[in-house]
Amino acid sequence: MTSFSTADIPDMTGKTVVITGANSGLGRSNARELAARGARVILAVRDLSKGRDAAATMTGDVEVRHLDLTDLSSVRAFAENLAEPVEVLINNAGVMVPPLGRTAEGFELQFGTNHLGHFALTNLLLPRITGRVVTVSSNGHRAGSINFEDLNWNQRPYRAMQAYGQSKLAxxxxxxELQRRLxxxxxxxLATSAHPGLASTNLLKSPGKRPRLEAFQQWFLHGLAQSDDDGALPTLYAAVADIPGNSYAGPGGLLQSRGAPKLVGRSRAARDGDLARRLWTVSEELTGVTFPLGSNATPA
Incomplete structure (x- = not known):
């Protein structure tokens, strides 16, 4: 496929899609488009009021359910209360460069929300997923590294952007690793990933962000960013296009910042299978959630 737009989304009638963080930004755009194609879309959101406001702007079968990725008890409750088959899970919610914060379990906020919350959610739902798991990453993964000695920034001065890069690499x-195990x-x-390029979303307006940083970002975004709807296209592409597992989709334009989606490359660290397996093991230990489908043997 040389080009992709919302017109290429197939009929989704009879299929359930779960989207985290779907009350705003990219998640809301994804939800609107998939619901318009007939999908039953579950908006998995922390703020039910905002979720209902978002759902009211959509046509089709849309339901709002509570999910707080910063609290693993909430993740477990969401998974336990979802009995129906899920065609597509879109791990979209996230936070970006806030001041140092902690999840309910004490994990650094970005690693806990962006990675561990979605790790737990995916594995808890996996026995009911029938089609695809899409996880939203970022070009920021290229600046990331996994510090296994201090994943949660307990032993060193906090660097929000480095922590963000770690979470997006994760x-x-x-x-x-999910695709390998599947x-x-x-x-x-299939497990796929996507990034939106440079999109003007609420992610860049995280609570507590320094005013000067936010002012610079808004000035920068005004000239270069694409809209939420355009930024959502790589995720939709990763969710419905005829692509292999472990594909990574992003904008095809300048520096992957904007443009129609296509399959894109990733950093060397993101291609490190040993690193992926080690992170998976640690993530199981931290969340208490394991891969539920049987064989996960490491290839010889």
Missing amino acids: NLLFSA TAAGSPV
Whole structure:
């Protein structure tokens, strides 16, 4: 496929899609388009009021359910209360460069929300997922590294952008290892990833952000960013296009900042299978959630 637009989304009638963080930004755009194609879309959001406001702007079968990725008890409750088959899970919610914060379990906020919350959610829902798991990463993953000695920034001065890069690299490593495990288990489910390029979303307006930083970002975005709807296209592409597992979609334009989606490359660290397996093991230990589909043997 040389070009992709919302017109290429197939009929989704009878299929359930779960989207985290779907009350605003990219998630809301994804939800609107998939609901318009007939999908039953579940907006998995922390703020039910904002979720209902977003749902009111959409046509089709849209439901709002509570999910707080910063609290693993909320993640478990959401998964336990969702009994129906899920065609597509879109791990979209996230936070970007806030001041140092902690999840309910004490994890650094960005690593806990962007990676560990979605790691737990995916594995808890996996027995009911029939089609695809899409995890939203970022070009910021290229500046990321996984510091296994201090994943949660307990031992060093906090650097919000470095922590963000770690969480976004973790998203790609998670998706790659998930696909390896799905293949080993003989599952037809695909794990893919996407990034929006430079999109003007609420992610860049995280609570507590320094005013000067936010002012610079808004000035920068005014000239270069694409809209929420355009930024959502790579995720939709990763969710419905005929692409292989472990694909990574992003904008095809200048520096992957904007333009129609296509398959894009990732950093060397994001392609490191040993790193992905190690992160998976640690993530299981931290969340208490394991891969539920059987074989996860490491290839010889």
